[in-house]
Amino acid sequence: EVQLVESGGGLVQPGRSLRLSCAASGFTFGDYAMSWVRQAPGKGLEWVGFIRSKAFGGTTEFAASVKGRFTISRDDSKSIAYLQMNSLTAEDAGVYSCNRVGYASGRYYFFDHWGQGTLVTVSS
């Protein structure tokens, strides 16, 4: 059974940093791209960024709203993905979930498994 477990959320002051972790199990982690999606309280879903598998260079892509402030990394030996968030603002608050990127019809484009999410609160 695929499991994704996020951790590292909490209360952080504006301008500070926070690192989230996503521990994966139940599949060969290194074979998959991993992504992060967030949801502000009472709002819709917003993609944050993703990291390709090493087979595709292990490179990352980010939403415009977080580019230059957030980074994603992965440790395939531990089956963990990380989201490093810097220069946080109130607009970054919400539940952050990690996702496995699914593959179909020649494209990686959807999220076939989701973690339960971790709450990030940005406030002074």
Add this chain to the structure above:
Amino acid sequence: EIVLTQSPATLSLSPGERAILSCRASQSISNFLAWYQQKPGQTPRLLMYDASKRATGIPARFSGSGSGTDFTLTISSLEPEDFAVYYCQQRTNWPADFTFGPGTKVDIK
């Protein structure tokens, strides 16, 4: 940038009724569209991909259709556990971007 719009914003129905949810893309995305269901206090779960393929474990009462710019998610007969928010989602390759629609809430009439 491809924008997804969903309609209606809210759908009020009774158990046993048919639900028809719409998702429209601002430009053609072929059939590369996914649907998700989100219940209160939970993260979403994948329902459909490639517009019409059910994800593992999804009941047959859920079906998807469409290609190009217009897509539909149909729930043939609503069960109590189907009352939730439904999102559509697509990905653009360049620039790399995954976008979600604003969601349709299916609530109990």
